[in-house]
Amino acid sequence: MTTSFEQELQPGSVIIGKWNKSQYRVERLLGAGANGKVYLVKRGQLSYAMKIGFDAADHQSEINALKVLSRSDTSFRNYLLDVDDFRLGGVDYPYYIMRYIKGQSMTDFIWRNGRDWVHLIGLNMLRKLVELHAQSYIFGDIKVQNMLVSGYGDVELIDFGGVTAKGRSVKQFTEVYDRGYWGAGSRTADEAYDLFAFAVLIISSMESEQRLKGLDKLLPQNRSVELLLGMLQSNTALRPVAPLLRKALLGQYATSRQALAEWRRQGYKKPALASSKKGLAGWLKLCFALSLLMFGVTLYLVYWPS
Numbered sequence: 001m002t003t004s005f006e007q008e009l010q011p012g013s014v015i016i017g018k019w020n021k022s023q024y025r026v027e028r029l030l031g032a033g034a035n036g037k038v039y040l041v042k043r044g045q046l047s048y049a050m051k052i053g054f055d056a057a058d059h060q061s062e063i064n065a066l067k068v069l070s071r072s073d074t075s076f077r078n079y080l081l082d083v084d085d086f087r088l089g090g091v092d093y094p095y096y097i098m099r100y101i102k103g104q105s106m107t108d109f110i111w112r113n114g115r116d117w118v119h120l121i122g123l124n125m126l127r128k129l130v131e132l133h134a135q136s137y138i139f140g141d142i143k144v145q146n147m148l149v150s151g152y153g154d155v156e157l158i159d160f161g162g163v164t165a166k167g168r169s170v171k172q173f174t175e176v177y178d179r180g181y182w183g184a185g186s187r188t189a190d191e192a193y194d195l196f197a198f199a200v201l202i203i204s205s206m207e208s209e210q211r212l213k214g215l216d217k218l219l220p221q222n223r224s225v226e227l228l229l230g231m232l233q234s235n236t237a238l239r240p241v242a243p244l245l246r247k248a249l250l251g252q253y254a255t256s257r258q259a260l261a262e263w264r265r266q267g268y269k270k271p272a273l274a275s276s277k278k279g280l281a282g283w284l285k286l287c288f289a290l291s292l293l294m295f296g297v298t299l300y301l302v303y304w305p306s
């Protein structure tokens with residue numbers, strides 16, 4: 001049953017769970033998508049994200065996967081914190097409470113801090129996939145919008161709507177990242193499916209908007225993995241990881257563990273955050289100013305008539 005939630009929850013309004021009676025104060029809307037609306041809420045001093053589902057069946061299946069992951073001994077532990085309904089205008093709306101992830105999109109992060117970050121972000125993304133795959137699920141809907149990057153290139157996945165048990169048909173995907181769209185394989189949930197999308201994610205994060213334009217509107221006869229391989233080949237910044245991404249696009253990794261092991265073997269320069277780059281620039285400016293001052297003092301001492 002679809003229970004579209006048209007209303008906006010106003011900041012300051014209080015949501016009370018119908019069953020668990022937990023109370024959450026709404027701070028603001030974080031985002032809205034095809035499956036629901038996500039709000040930043042507070043319980044006491046702690047912040048959480050609350051997702052109100054539109055479709056009861058989709059919402060429940062997302063919760064089922066999150067319950068398994070939340071109980072696992074992985075970084076997804078305790079990701080899901082509460083599941084309940086709230087009543088508004090005589091209608092019950094299902095919601096769940098999850099960890100609030102503070103971060104920025106991968107493209108923003110790379111734009112701010114530099115392209116050398118792609119290696120570390122890729123590594124952290126593969127680590128997440130290995131954890132998820134070990135629980136017999138695949139993520140399904142890997143895309144820039146479904147992950148956040150924070151701190152020193154730490155990656156968090158958000159939107160578990162595409163999480164699918166291995167062997168089933170992928171529940172939710174985005175065309176450009178989907179190997180079926182590119183005629184590169186089926187939509188059956190296996191680890192290689194996520195690795196294909198991972199390769200597209202890395203390639204697209206290093207491409208200009210101009211070159212990505214129209215990729216989602218290609219006629220079926222023009223969609224071929226060769227096009228993605230061509231983009232990969234021409235991107236010099238991706239040269240060290242190009243052989244790995246090529247294998248991922250061609251479905252040559254059976255497991256994410258293999259891909260992670262190879263990614264790790266690629267050495268990379270430790271990237272610097274923009275703020276520390278700024279710090280360095282500040283130091284350089286200070287040193288330059290000091291050397292000018294010293295130069296002035298020397299001139300004064302040498303040439304000033306005594």
Ligand SMILES: Nc1ncnc2c1ncn2[C@@H]1O[C@H](COP(=O)(O)OP(=O)(O)OP(=O)(O)O)[C@@H](O)[C@H]1O
Binds near residue numbers: 034035036038049146
């Ligand atoms: N745990 C979280 N912490 C912080 N922000 C979040 C969290 N979960 C979701 N968001 C924000 O809310 C937005 C919408 O959430 P989500 O992607 O889960 O909705 P959706 O309906 O499944 O979207 P889509 O149509 O892309 O499938 C996200 O793009 C993100 O900005």
